[in-house]
Amino acid sequence: MAADPSMKRLLVTGAGGQVGTELAAEAAGAGFAVVAPRRAELDITDENAVAAAIAAATPDAVVNAAAWTAVDRAESEPGIAHAVNARAPGLLGSACNRAGIPLLHISTDYVFGGMSERPWREDDPVAPLGVYGASKAEGEAALRAAAPCHIILRTAWVFSPHGNNFVKTMLRLASERDELAVVDDQRGSPTSATDIAQTLLALAASVVDARASDASPLWGTYHFCNAGVTSWCGFARAIMAGAAARGAPAASVRPISAADYPTPARRPAFSALDCTKIKTVLGLEPRPWEEALDGTLDRLLPAGGIERTKAESA
Numbered sequence: 001m002a003a004d005p006s007m008k009r010l011l012v013t014g015a016g017g018q019v020g021t022e023l024a025a026e027a028a029g030a031g032f033a034v035v036a037p038r039r040a041e042l043d044i045t046d047e048n049a050v051a052a053a054i055a056a057a058t059p060d061a062v063v064n065a066a067a068w069t070a071v072d073r074a075e076s077e078p079g080i081a082h083a084v085n086a087r088a089p090g091l092l093g094s095a096c097n098r099a100g101i102p103l104l105h106i107s108t109d110y111v112f113g114g115m116s117e118r119p120w121r122e123d124d125p126v127a128p129l130g131v132y133g134a135s136k137a138e139g140e141a142a143l144r145a146a147a148p149c150h151i152i153l154r155t156a157w158v159f160s161p162h163g164n165n166f167v168k169t170m171l172r173l174a175s176e177r178d179e180l181a182v183v184d185d186q187r188g189s190p191t192s193a194t195d196i197a198q199t200l201l202a203l204a205a206s207v208v209d210a211r212a213s214d215a216s217p218l219w220g221t222y223h224f225c226n227a228g229v230t231s232w233c234g235f236a237r238a239i240m241a242g243a244a245a246r247g248a249p250a251a252s253v254r255p256i257s258a259a260d261y262p263t264p265a266r267r268p269a270f271s272a273l274d275c276t277k278i279k280t281v282l283g284l285e286p287r288p289w290e291e292a293l294d295g296t297l298d299r300l301l302p303a304g305g306i307e308r309t310k311a312e313s314a
Contacts, residue, residue: 007033008208011059013044014066014094018160019106022197023063030201039066044088050095060208062096063200064089064105067136071110074131075264085135090142097147102207102217108203109156109188109225109271111137119229119274122221130265138228140221151203151251152221153196156271157235160193161299166232170239171300174251180240184233184255188271189225192292199224202282218281223273226289236252238293246301269313 008031014020025033033059043049044066053291054062067085068074074081078303089105096103110133111126143150159167173180203222210217230238233255244250258267278284 004245006029008060008205009058009205010034011054011057012036013042013062013064014039014109016163017065017067017192018067018158018163018165019143019196019200020065021162022160022193023065023200026194026197026201030198030205032201032204039078044092045083047091047095050088050091051098054095054099054101058110059101059304060091061204063156063204064092064103065200067106068106069132070219071130071132071267072264074135078131078135081131081135082138085141086138089139090146093143093146093150097149100153102149102151102204102211102219103143103147104151104153104204104207105139105143106196106200107140107152107154107221108133108136109154109273110268111140111154112271113266113268115270116272120223120273121274122223122277129268132265133268145188148242149207149217149219151207152202153203153217154221154223154273155191155196156188156273157190158193158196159293159296161296166190166235167239167293167296168300171235171243171248174240174243177251179252179254180236181254181261182233182236183258183261184231186232186267186269187229188268189227189229189273190235190289192289193227194295195226195286195292196224199278199282199284206282207264222278222281223275224266224278224284225273225275225286226292227275227286229272229288230289235289235293238290239297241295242297243301246297248301254298 068081112127113127126137159165207217236253240250
């Protein structure tokens with residue numbers, strides 16, 4: 001079916017990922033038609049390919065939902081992480097700037113490191129602990145230098161019914177084990193990919209409309225996470241409780257320290273993000289992460305869904 005010509009057009013990179021999938025699903029309801037090339041169709045690290053894709057799609061805005069998110073593999077494959085996370089946002093920003101359209105780009109809580117007595121604000125200094133976080137911080141800087149008309153949306157602990165994420169991993173492990181050991185000294189805010197997509201669409205509508213009316217949009221960096229802070233252990237326990245309530249396998253969860261579960265990449269011990277700015281600008285009040293988790297579990301574990309979840313993990 002042809003897209004409604006009155007709808008605004010979004011070019012979305014990373015369409016096969018968690019947020020990209022939800023963007024495609026939510027776009028029409030927000031008044032957008034989406035052009036969503038897969039990775040094999042658009043190499044965002046290729047300057048000429050990026051320029052050609054934007055020329056062909058003639059979008060009103062671009063959303064970069066593509067990223068190299070293999071945090072541990074980034075430590076041993078820094079070149080790939082840098083190409084996708086650091087260089088590509090600058091290439092996309094330059095192409096969008098030449099085309100006169102805004103770019104919305106997803107970043108991460110991993111640009112921060114160490115501890116804080118409060119959730120991180122947009123203007124706090126970045127101090128990434130590993131290659132992944134450093135590459136994302138470099139990508140932010142590259143985009144800022146390449147395109148003044150941009151939005152950077154930092155988020156954290158993304159989950160959805162799609163792809164690989166903590167929720168699906170816990171459900172799979174619960175079907176295999178009676179007890180799970182999960183880190184309890186790293187804290188952050190679990191966030192639904194659906195909610196991130198809806199926020200990006202609201203931001204896109206705001207900046208596209210502002211440009212069309214010659215208004216002055218509020219470009220820059222924003223934080224968005226579902227409300228509330230927990231540990232990975234607390235998150236896992238909530239997943240198990242939700243699974244049990246839906247008749248799915250549920251394991252007990254034993255807390256451990258990060259030192260008991262060493263990984264190639266260091267994770268932030270505290271990565272909660274302050275979302276005051278986006279509440280003020282868009283009037284968005286993020287829903288609690290527990291509510292967002294319930295919505296995802298309802299999608300993953302409907303009647304008969306337990307078998308499908310096990311089959312996915314096979």
